[in-house]
Amino acid sequence: MDRFSQLEESQTSVGSQEPSTTVTSDPVGRRREDRIVGASDGTRQLIAQASAAARTDLPVVLVGPAGSDKELVARAIHAWGPRSQSELEVLSCGSVPEALQSRELFGCAEGVYPAIPGRYDGALDRNARSTLLLDDLGALQEETRGRLRTALRERHFHREGEDSARALGARIIGTVHSEADLGLGDLPHHVIHLHPLAQRPEDVLPLAAHFLRVFSEEADLRPVGLTADARACLASEPWPGDVQELRERVRQAVRLAGDGAISAEALMLARDSEEIPSFKEAKRAFETRYVVGLLRRCRGNISRAARLAKKDRKDFYDVIRRTGVDPSEFRN
Secondary structure, X not given: OOHHHHHOOOOEEOOOOOXXXXXXOOOOOOOOOOEEOOOXXXXXXXXXXXXXXXXXXXXXXXXXXXXXXXXXXXXXXXXXXXXXXXXXXXXXXXXXXXXXXXXXXXXXXXXXOOOOOOOEOOHXXXXXXXXXXXXXXXXXXXXXXXXXXXHHHHOEEOXXXXXXXXXXXXXXXXXXXXXXHOOOOOOOOEEEEOOOHHHOHHHHHHHHHHHHHHHHHHOOOOOOOEOHHHHHHHHHOOOOOHHHHHHHHHHHHHHHHOOOOEOHHHHHHHHHOOOOOOHHHHHHHHXXXXXXXXXXXXXXXXXXXXXXXXXXXXXXXXXXHHHOOOHHHHOO
């Protein structure tokens, strides 16, 4: 057994229907990065709690600091449950303007929002047979959160501008930074705590080895491993940015080291280098800037903006919705 097999003994694959404590070296049809990795008691407890939550349809709230991979755990719960054949949708509550949160979640009838012709299906409708992850649940304004609690209690909801009730079929998972942001009151639900990486140092080296293998394969490099001084460097770090900080540090170090082993020097250079956003983050930032620029130029006229973007009007509406930009802000 090589050093990577030893370090990956406590991994769980998100792509499987039932979690296991051991992962084969080459899981068929599963992305290597979609794993809960660790050797600590906290990680084993997390896997057990996520597995138990997956067997129910109750709402789940994941509590943990920024960077603690709450979305990964949410995807595990979805993948281990009966809805695994459908796609999980992530709605970033903090990126949706407060005035549009209710519309984005519950949808609206025709004519409620002049900028959106026709009826709009909200996230609860879109995920009637799937799982909806409400990232940063605490960012929802209290009125919207109250409507969500009512919908979960009564198992139905209303689109804005409609009197008829719609059945609530979506499975809800929310993420928050602290207990104070839970917001589900006395509704039956699971609460799962993700402990900061600083409180589970046993997980640092297994995670580093996992990320090293992932990013080496992405770059078509041979993952040689971590030198002794690199392991000592990793173990001594406080990791205020949690798992995401470790992930990015290893990603940068792989780029610096190439085919060689990762040294402490490479890790320190990676720490000091400018953080490079992920492709998804960079694409989202570009879309937002592009939409804002077009709408400002067209004074909020969506049809004109769509023509300038050489996109179908409906497709451009989807882009606007994805960015959370409100066209009415640009109208005189």
